Amino acid sequence: MNDLVLAAEGASADHTALAPLIIALPLASAFFLMLFGKRIDRLAGVIASGAIGGAFLASIITFGSVVAAGHEAAESHRFFDWITVGDFSVGFDLLVDQLSAVMLLVVTGVGTLIHVYSIGYMHGDARYSRFFAYLNLFVAFMLILVLAENLLLLFVGWEGVGLCSYLLIGFWFEKPSAADAAKKAFIVNRVGDFSFLLGIFLLVATVGSLSMVAINAEAGAMSAGVATAIALLLFGGATGKSAQIPLYVWLPDAMAGPTPVSALIHAATMVTAGVYMVARLSPVFEASGEVALLVVGVVGAATALWAAVMASFEYDIKKVLAYSTISQLGYMFLAQGAHAYSAGIFHLVTHAFFKALMFLGAGAVMHALAGEVDMRKMGGLRKAMPITGTTFLMGCLAISGIIPFAGFFSKDALLAAAWADGRYVLWAVGVLTAFLTAFYMFRLYFRVFEGPLKVPEGVHVHDVPPTMAAALIPLGILSVVGGVINLPGVLTLEHFLEPVVGEAQVPEGAIAWVLGGLAFVAGALGIALARAVYLSRASSLRRRKAYSRAPGLVDAARDKFYIDRIYGYGIVAPGKALSSYLANVFDPRYVDGIVTGTGRLVARASENLRGIQTGYVRNYALVFLSGAVVILVIQLVRVGL
Amino acid sequence: MSVAPGFYLVLAGLMFAIGVVGVLVRRNAIVIFMFVELMLNAVNLIFVTFARQQGTVDGQVLVFFVLVVAAAEVVVGLGIISLIFRYRVSSNVDEINLLKR
Numbered sequence: 001m002n003d004l005v006l007a008a009e010g011a012s013a014d015h016t017a018l019a020p021l022i023i024a025l026p027l028a029s030a031f032f033l034m035l036f037g038k039r040i041d042r043l044a045g046v047i048a049s050g051a052i053g054g055a056f057l058a059s060i061i062t063f064g065s066v067v068a069a070g071h072e073a074a075e076s077h078r079f080f081d082w083i084t085v086g087d088f089s090v091g092f093d094l095l096v097d098q099l100s101a102v103m104l105l106v107v108t109g110v111g112t113l114i115h116v117y118s119i120g121y122m123h124g125d126a127r128y129s130r131f132f133a134y135l136n137l138f139v140a141f142m143l144i145l146v147l148a149e150n151l152l153l154l155f156v157g158w159e160g161v162g163l164c165s166y167l168l169i170g171f172w173f174e175k176p177s178a179a180d181a182a183k184k185a186f187i188v189n190r191v192g193d194f195s196f197l198l199g200i201f202l203l204v205a206t207v208g209s210l211s212m213v214a215i216n217a218e219a220g221a222m223s224a225g226v227a228t229a230i231a232l233l234l235f236g237g238a239t240g241k242s243a244q245i246p247l248y249v250w251l252p253d254a255m256a257g258p259t260p261v262s263a264l265i266h267a268a269t270m271v272t273a274g275v276y277m278v279a280r281l282s283p284v285f286e287a288s289g290e291v292a293l294l295v296v297g298v299v300g301a302a303t304a305l306w307a308a309v310m311a312s313f314e315y316d317i318k319k320v321l322a323y324s325t326i327s328q329l330g331y332m333f334l335a336q337g338a339h340a341y342s343a344g345i346f347h348l349v350t351h352a353f354f355k356a357l358m359f360l361g362a363g364a365v366m367h368a369l370a371g372e373v374d375m376r377k378m379g380g381l382r383k384a385m386p387i388t389g390t391t392f393l394m395g396c397l398a399i400s401g402i403i404p405f406a407g408f409f410s411k412d413a414l415l416a417a418a419w420a421d422g423r424y425v426l427w428a429v430g431v432l433t434a435f436l437t438a439f440y441m442f443r444l445y446f447r448v449f450e451g452p453l454k455v456p457e458g459v460h461v462h463d464v465p466p467t468m469a470a471a472l473i474p475l476g477i478l479s480v481v482g483g484v485i486n487l488p489g490v491l492t493l494e495h496f497l498e499p500v501v502g503e504a505q506v507p508e509g510a511i512a513w514v515l516g517g518l519a520f521v522a523g524a525l526g527i528a529l530a531r532a533v534y535l536s537r538a539s540s541l542r543r544r545k546a547y548s549r550a551p552g553l554v555d556a557a558r559d560k561f562y563i564d565r566i567y568g569y570g571i572v573a574p575g576k577a578l579s580s581y582l583a584n585v586f587d588p589r590y591v592d593g594i595v596t597g598t599g600r601l602v603a604r605a606s607e608n609l610r611g612i613q614t615g616y617v618r619n620y621a622l623v624f625l626s627g628a629v630v631i632l633v634i635q636l637v638r639v640g641l
Numbered sequence: 642m643s644v645a646p647g648f649y650l651v652l653a654g655l656m657f658a659i660g661v662v663g664v665l666v667r668r669n670a671i672v673i674f675m676f677v678e679l680m681l682n683a684v685n686l687i688f689v690t691f692a693r694q695q696g697t698v699d700g701q702v703l704v705f706f707v708l709v710v711a712a713a714e715v716v717v718g719l720g721i722i723s724l725i726f727r728y729r730v731s732s733n734v735d736e737i738n739l740l741k742r
Contacts, residue, residue: 616734617734618664618665618734622665625665
C-alpha cells in the first residue's frame with residue numbers, strides 16, 4: 001500500500017483530499033435531519049438534496065483529478081487509526097482510484113436526482129424529514145462502501161446500506177406487508193453476509209491484512225484452492241446483497257418501500273454493491289482459476305433468465321421492475337464470470353440510469369393513480385402524462401438493447417465478453433434473456449402507456465410536478481446517450497478502468513458486428529412479440545389462446561414457481577420448529593435446569609453446613625483458642641523446643 | 642530488690658490462662674468483658690517486663706496504646722451490652738442469638 005501511495009504522490013495531486021467530505025456531507029445532513037427534522041419540516045428535502053448535491057460536486061472534482069492523473073491514479077490515505085491490536089491495525093482508509101471514482105459519480109449523481117424527485121414524491125408524508133434522513137444516511141454508507149480501502153470498512157458500508165434498506169423498505173411500517181418485507185430483506189441479506197464474513201476471515205487468515213490493495217497484490221500467490229474458497233464465500237455475500245439465486249427472494253418484496261427508495265437502493269446503487277465488490281477484488285477471483293468465475297457466470301446467467309421469466313408474468317409494475325433489476329444484475333455477474341469486470345461496471349452504470357428512470361416513472365404513475373400498481377387497471381397513460389410516458393419509453397428502449405440507447409452498448413459489451421471468453425452457453429442464455437427483457441418491458445409499457453386510456457375510477461390523472469420532472473428528464477437523456485462512455489472500438493470506460501480490473505477480451509472484426517446485431521435482433525423481436533400480444537387488435541384473443549395451451553405453467557409462473565412457498569416449507573418452517581423446540585423444551589429444561597440446579601445445590605449445602613454455627617460466643621472463642629494453640633505449638637516445634 | 646523476669650512471665654501466663662477460661666465458661670457479658678481485660682493486662686505485663694529487661698521504652702509505649710484502645714473498646718462494648726440489657730432484660734450471652742435463624 002505504501003508503495004502505491006508513494007507512486008501516486010509522485011504522479012499527481014491529492015485525490016483523497018475530498019473523499020472524507022464526500023462521506024461527511026450526507027452523513028452530517030442525516031444526523032441534522034434526525035435531530036431537528038421535525039422543526040424544519042418542508043426544508044428537509046432541500047437540505048438533504050443540497051448535501052448530496054455537494055457530495056456530487058466533490059465527486060466530480062475528485063473524478064477530474066483521477067482522470068488527470070492517468071494510469072497511476074490509485075491513491076489511498078489513512079485518515080485515522082480505528083482498531084490497533086499488536087501488529088494488526090485497521091484504519092479509516094479511503095481509496096480513490098478509477099473504479100471508486102466511477103462509482104462515486106453514479107452514487108452521488110443518481111442519488112441527487114432521486115433526492116430531488118423525492119421532494120415532490122414524498123410531499124405531504126407524515127414522516128417527511130425522517131425519509132430524507134434515512135436516504136442521506138444510506139448514501140453516506142454507500143459512499144463508505146465505495147471508498148473503503150480495507151474490507152472491514154467496506155463491511156461497515158455493506159451493513160450500513162443493509163440497515164438503511166431495512167429502514168426504508170419498512171418506512172410505512174403501519175402496513176404489515178411493508179414491515180414483513182423489511183424483515184425479509186434484512187434476514188435474507190444476513191445469510192449472504194454470513195458467507196461474506198467467512199470470506200473476509202479466510203482472507204485475513206491467508207493474507208494477514210484487510211487492505212484490498214495488499215490483498216489484490218498477494219492474490220496471485222494464493223493457492224488456487226484457498227482462492228476459490230475465498231472467492232465463493234465472497235460471492236455468497238454478493239448473492240445476498242445483489243439479489244442473485246438463491247437469495248434474490250427479498251428484492252421483489254422490497255418494493256413495499258416508497259418508490260424513490262426502490263429506484264435508489266434497490267435498482268441503482270445498493271444492489272450493485274456485490275458487482276462492485278467482485279470487480280474490486282477481481283485478482284482474488286482470477287487467482288481461483290476457472291472454478292469461482294464459472295460459478296459467478298453460471299449463477300449470473302441463471303438468475304438473469306429466471307428473473308426475466310418471472311418478470312414476464314408479474315402484474316405489479318414495481319415488481320416487474322424488481323425482477324428486471326435482478327435479471328440485469330445477473331447480466332453483470334455473467335460478464336464478470338467471463339473476466340470482463342469493466343463490462344460489468346459499464347452495465348452497472350447504464351443500468352443505474354435507465355432502471356432509476358423507470359422506477360421513478362413507475363412512481364410517477366402511482367402518484368397519478370392514487371397508489372395503484374396493478375398494470376391491468378391502467379392503459380393509455382402517455383397522452384395524459386407525456387413527460388413520464390416519454391422518459392419511460394427511453395428507459396424501456398435502453399434496457400431492451402435498442403441502438404443507440406445506453407443499454408445496447410453495455411449489454412453488447414458483456415455478451416461479447418462472454419462469447420470472447422468461450423462461454424457460448426452463457427452467451428446464448430444472455431441473448432435469450434435479452435429477448436425476454438424486451439418482451440416484459442414492452443408488455444409493461446404497452447399495457448400502462450399505450451392503447452385506450454384506462455384508469456381506476458375516481459382518479460384524476462396529472463403529469464409529474466416540476467421536482468419530479470427534474471429527475472426524470474436528465475435520467476431520460478442519460479438513458480439515451482449513456483452508451484457514449486464506452487463506445488465499441490473506443491472503449492473509453494474499459495481503458496479507464498484497466499489499471500484496476502485489468503484488460504478484458506473483446507471480440508474483433510466481423511464477429512463483433514454479428515454479436516451486436518444478434519443482441520439487437522433479440523431485443524427487437526421481444527418488442528414485436530409484446531406488441532402482438534398486448535397492443536394489437538387481436539391481443540386479448542392471442543393471450544387467451546396462449547393461456548389455454550399451458551394453463552398449469554402460467555399459473556405456476558404467476559405464483560413465482562412456488563419459490564416463496566418452497567423456502568417457507570423447506571427453510572423457514574424447520575427453522576421455526578427448531579427455535580420453538582429451543583424456546584419451549586431445550587431452554588426451560590436444560591439451560592434453566594443448569595441454572596436452578598446450581599442454586600438448589602448451594603441451598604442444600606448451606607442447609608447442612610448451618611449446623612456448625614451455634615450462635616454461642618463461647619463456641620467461637622473456643623475454636624479461636626484451639627487455632628491459636630495449634631499455631632503456637634507449630635511455632636514451638638519449628639524453633640526446636 | 643529485683644525479681645527475675647521469669648516470675649513476671651509466669652504470672653502473666655497464669656493471668657492470661659485465667660482470662661481465657663473465664664471467657665469460655667462465663668455467661669454474663671459483663672463478666673466476660675472483665676476476663677478480656679484480664680487477658681489484655683497479662684499481655685501488658687509481658688510488654689513491660691521485656692521493656693525493663695531490654696532497657697528500652699518500646700514495650701512501655703505499646704502498653705499505653707493497649708490501655709487507650711482497651712478503654713475505647715470498653716466504652717463501646719458496655720454501651721452495646723447496656724442496650725441489649727434494656728431490650729432483653731438479661732446480659733446472658735447465650736440468650737443473645739438473634740442472628741441464628
